[in-house]
Amino acid sequence: MLFAAELQILAKIRRLSDKPDADQSLMHTVLLTYPAKHRSLVRPMYKLLFGLVIAALWHDSAAAQQEMLPEMPGLHNLMQLSDNIWSGSEPVGDEAFASLKTLGVQTIVSVDGATPDIEMAKKYGIGYVHIPFGYDTIPLSVQLSLTRAARQSKTPLYIHCHHGQHRGPAAAAIVCRAKGLVDSAGALKIMENAGTSRDYQGLWRDVEDYTVPSDETALPQLVEVAKVESLPAAMARIDRNFDNLTRCAATSWNAPAAHPDLSAWQEALQLKERLHEANRQLSEKKHAAAYDAMFRKLLTESDSAAQALHAALHANDTTSATAAFMSLQKNCKQCHVMYRDQ
Incomplete structure (x- = not known):
């Protein structure tokens, strides 16, 4: 009854x-x-x-609702995950923010390293949360911040990285987990539907391993613009990738006996993404005055060489990989002589 x-x-x-x-x-x-x-x-x-x-x-x-949707002006790789959660590319310019306004978005969550366009967001009455991370892992601090965004930010949410295909969907998957909308398998399905590359093993691993924090867990404060890794710190990480690639190159791009855990194409992938992100950061106005045209030219050339190296290794083309790596070595050496070793 x-x-x-x-x-x-x-x-x-x-x-x-x-x-x-x-x-x-x-x-x-x-x-x-x-x-x-x-x-x-x-x-x-x-x-x-x-x-x-x-x-x-x-x-x-x-x-x-886990499906890719037609592009809207200024937005690419647009995906609706629930009535109140969207993911996609970085919104750039009036038309992109107008599209977000049309969707009813109240809060944008950026996981990209680039500085969010806070003023443009405010123009359209939208809040911003900045939780940047890389392609190799989703640190626990980031997972906790995404959990807080899921629990406390005004909805609907729009979650983005740069292109909206890898880091953004991974973050959106964690947000959906935190909200109880999907289980672990459902979170991985979000990444699959978004076309997140399996090459980014750390993203897949950390989304699968994510555990929803208890209500008693202390969560980080959310900010509009996070402090991102400095260029010198980014270069230190790039140097480690470069050293590992040098070891692999010496063994015809196989894992060295002393480092059997090394994967040449994984190292090349991380090197490519880190150089590309560094290059993007230098394109921002606030960084432009700190580095001259020659530095930016060398960084752009290194970015291109790293992309060619990764593509060659992925295709198992060791000859092209060696040529790309030699070009990268030349650029890095010239840059170090002119800027680092002075």
Whole structure:
């Protein structure tokens, strides 16, 4: 008898389940159908039952909406993950932010290293959260920050990296996990649907291993513009990739006996992405005055050589890989002589 009322309002639950506090308002509506003296008896059962129903409906809704959508002006690789979560490329210019406004986005979450366009976002009444990370791993601090964004930021959310294909979908998958919209398999499905490359093994690993923090876990403060890694620090990481590639080159691009865990193409992948991100950062106005045209030219050439190296190794073309690596060595040596070793 108690479940009869539940069945009668199930359709209403489906219509309202995407609204904030829908379970509380619906439960209150049902309780009012009972005499006051009985409400305290049925309340615990309804609280549990409504929670399960709403959670199931949200899960179904999220699973059904994991699909790539047609591009909108200024937005690429656009993907809707639920009624309130989108992922895609970096929004650049008025048309991109106007598209986000059309989608009803309230908060943008950037996981890219580039400085977010806060002023443009404010122009359209949209908030920004900056949680940058690289292609090799999603650090625990980042996972906790994404959890906080999932729990506290105004929705709908738009989550982006640069192109919206690798880091952005990985972050969106964690946000969906934190919101209880998908399980681990569902999170990986988000990345698969987005076309996230399996080459970025650390992203896949960390999304799969993500555990939703308890409510008692301290979460980092969110900021509009995060402090990103300095160019010297980025170059230190690049040097380590370069050293590992030198070891692999000496063994015809195989893993050296002393370092059997090294993968030449994985090292080339990380080198390529780090050089590319460094090059992008230098293109920002605030960094332009700090480095002259020759430095930017050498960095751009190194960026291109690293991309050629990774492509050659991925194709198992060791001859082209060696040629690209020699070009990269030449550029790096010239840059070090002119700028680092003075």
